Amino acid sequence: MARLTDVIESFIKEIINETGGEAEIQRNALALRFNCVPSQINYVIGTRFTTEHGYFVESRRGGGGHIKIKQIAISKPYNMFMHLILSIGDSISEHAATAHINNFVDYMLITPRDGIIMKAAIGSKALKSSNSGNTDAIRADILKNMLMRLIV
Amino acid sequence: MARLTDVIESFIKEIINETGGEAEIQRNALALRFNCVPSQINYVIGTRFTTEHGYFVESRRGGGGHIKIKQIAISKPYNMFMHLILSIGDSISEHAATAHINNFVDYMLITPRDGIIMKAAIGSKALKSSNSGNTDAIRADILKNMLMRLIV
DNA sequence: ATATAAATAGTCAAAGAAGGTCAAAAGTGG
DNA sequence: CCACTTTTGACCTTCTTTGACTATTTATAT
Numbered sequence: 001m002a003r004l005t006d007v008i009e010s011f012i013k014e015i016i017n018e019t020g021g022e023a024e025i026q027r028n029a030l031a032l033r034f035n036c037v038p039s040q041i042n043y044v045i046g047t048r049f050t051t052e053h054g055y056f057v058e059s060r061r062g063g064g065g066h067i068k069i070k071q072i073a074i075s076k077p078y079n080m081f082m083h084l085i086l087s088i089g090d091s092i093s094e095h096a097a098t099a100h101i102n103n104f105v106d107y108m109l110i111t112p113r114d115g116i117i118m119k120a121a122i123g124s125k126a127l128k129s130s131n132s133g134n135t136d137a138i139r140a141d142i143l144k145n146m147l148m149r150l151i152v
Numbered sequence: 153m154a155r156l157t158d159v160i161e162s163f164i165k166e167i168i169n170e171t172g173g174e175a176e177i178q179r180n181a182l183a184l185r186f187n188c189v190p191s192q193i194n195y196v197i198g199t200r201f202t203t204e205h206g207y208f209v210e211s212r213r214g215g216g217g218h219i220k221i222k223q224i225a226i227s228k229p230y231n232m233f234m235h236l237i238l239s240i241g242d243s244i245s246e247h248a249a250t251a252h253i254n255n256f257v258d259y260m261l262i263t264p265r266d267g268i269i270m271k272a273a274i275g276s277k278a279l280k281s282s283n284s285g286n287t288d289a290i291r292a293d294i295l296k297n298m299l300m301r302l303i304v
Numbered sequence: 305a306t307a308t309a310a311a312t313a314g315t316c317a318a319a320g321a322a323g324g325t326c327a328a329a330a331g332t333g334g
Numbered sequence: 335c336c337a338c339t340t341t342t343g344a345c346c347t348t349c350t351t352t353g354a355c356t357a358t359t360t361a362t363a364t
Binding site: 063141 | 154269270296302
């Protein structure tokens, strides 16, 4: 029995292929089409179209709302970039994050100015309000989001 | 489906660009043109042309009434930069932070790329691991840190 | 002048249209 | 049976559209 999740997954991937990298869907319409509850769409996206899988997701609510799923480009430099993004994991120290950012600068994947902004964003001063315990997780999220945005 | 609100927004912005900074419209005429109720014009103005977005709005009722939407001119960009850093306070919503960043881009205090990185850093996706309650505080810290770094 | 009509714009809340979250229930493979 | 994944559903948040009612300004008739 083919899992619905897999069917929806391929459906979305097909759209992405056809349009050359981006699928813009409407949650309710899709749920209706596959005869499932809307939140199943969220499940599919949350398990199959994550950063780790190389996708970037945005959405808007309200009238005319939608969900946009973008595949990051897969040219050579991006592969390297992606590889580094994946190596970040879901928790990272300031020291390690800074090292990564400096690496990105060294490899010229980002400019020194980009590096300055990023280091400011993930520095301990910027995250001092976070309850110790999840600081490293927040830092990882911030770092990955910043990097993803640059290649999506 | 394209949101009417967005259509009206771009229409007004086009006028502002053409006239070099100011749009004078008539609410009813515009509503008629876009086939909506007049108050939708107020909605567009109230959500897209606020002070935070860098606009100033005046109006007059009665015969020959009108709504004037002016883009705020900034004489000394640097002052604006400093002023906004100070005005951020110790807590800020994603909405407000995004508006600030977009403003910085509009006034060319930062590049669009800088803006992308910054918005990624303060987006709710990046801060989802923060214990709800202090998300806005963390965001304020991050934003201030990034901005400070650029002028120090 | 004054009262009244006409022409505008403003406010606010309800209805409508999406999407998000989270946990319980159900299914599956080992 | 156990651990893991998928399916479902109840409830929440955000954004847009609509409309009834209000406020202000200008025009017109007395």
